[in-house]
Amino acid sequence: MFSDFIEELSWRGLIQHKIDGLEERLSEKMAVGYIGFDPTANSLHVGSLLPIMVLVRFQRAGHKPIAIVGGGTGMIGDPSGKTAERQLLDSQTLQKNVEGLKNQLYKYLDFENGENKAELLNNIDWLGKLSMIDFLRDVGKYFRVNVMLTKDSVKKRIESEVGISFTEFTYQILQAYDFEYLYRTKNCILQMGATDQWGNITAGTDYIRYKHGSEGRVFGLTFPLVTKADGTKFGKSEKGNVWLDPNLTTPYQFYQFWLRCDDNTAPKFLRYYTLLDKQKIEQLEQEHAQAPHLRILQHALADEITTFVHGKDALNLARKTTKALFSKNLEEAFAGLSDEEINLILSGADSITISREQLQTGLSILDAIVLSGLKQSKGDARKLIQSNGFSVNKLKWTQPNDVLTEKHLLQNKFIMLQSGKSDIVVLKTE
């Protein structure tokens, strides 16, 4: 039962590097493996979803996952993939971020049941106790500077204009120490991470081998950094980062993010981020090829991931809201719905609330656009209208000097403001 983890990752295209022998070791018996999460923000965003899914698959394959939040290493800053020295966070912010990450990870892994229940640890608990002298005597002795210099993350920074501080240079030792600590105390034999972590991971496996000799047979595995087919940065919407916290990115916005995925990237993301099996994904691809305009892959992607991250109820609401807002005929879409149903559907959308009196006296359309956040100034709002990019209740609005009044209300309740094709804000009245 332990054997299919590597095979699974492999067909999903999730293996970039791995240390030989891992597959055999995993098939023998339950293994303990870990991934570290960086507390640079107080919520995880979609970029962290891939490591989470890898841990989830690891646990589903019968192994025991450990998630580390980097309360200690976060104080230092990982130079991997960074062109400039990291701005250090103060310990209060860091502490808050660590708590935020913990709460989210509890949602995705099973921390309750079975021999392979997940664990969550904060590396400040052991790194914080390490004294300077102990560190240099017991840990630093095992690291050769010439080897450390060859790591990509260090090499790139040394060659760059900004260089690298001693602090960040030592980062790999701390991460290696984490791995060794987990090996020693939790019998953890595998560290996983994105491709840019390979140097840090091998620093750990080398360290364990030196320190524990032939007993120290441990493994590393990396998965690709997420990219999109068009080369643009993954994980940003027009409003910024896409977060996993529903208070920062609503389930509707989250659902929409995946729904807008392009055709070339969708098959990859289905493999990366969903628990659908190979057969199902290939079937979806065939259906998609038959009728691409139905966007079958995008719907499957958005449905699966939104359910996983926010749950079935949130998905249903996001779908209902999407269906209502993107319907061609609004009157029809809302006809026959009760007040409660309408309120529920609108509660999922981005919205602003204004007073009834403002509509009675007439609300300038430019003000409305700025209030809604669709554009940040009246000048921008005017340009939007002039370029034919603004609609009210799905009808193009061409007069920048006109006003919104009660006659624009749908169901006597709300007005739909839309910039471009997909950015919709609902204006509600009190």
Next chain:
RNA sequence: GGGAAGAUAGCCAAGUGGCCAACGGCAACAGACUGUAAAUCUGUCCUCUUCGGAGUUCGUAGGUUCGAAUCCUACUCUUCCCA
């Protein structure tokens, strides 16, 4: 310690006394075509605006000039060469 080159908008980068809110590219936003996709073509793209304009930018601070991103001085930072 000595010398040389450089710093321009979110990023890259041209401009070396007036024609400069500053060529071009990327990213971003909007339109057309589509499928809330990609590609392509078009428009916008320092800030605000009552769309008439107004205000603030070319490392920082001064200066020369009717006029400075452009010339001068000092300072800060970066890169390279020599010791």
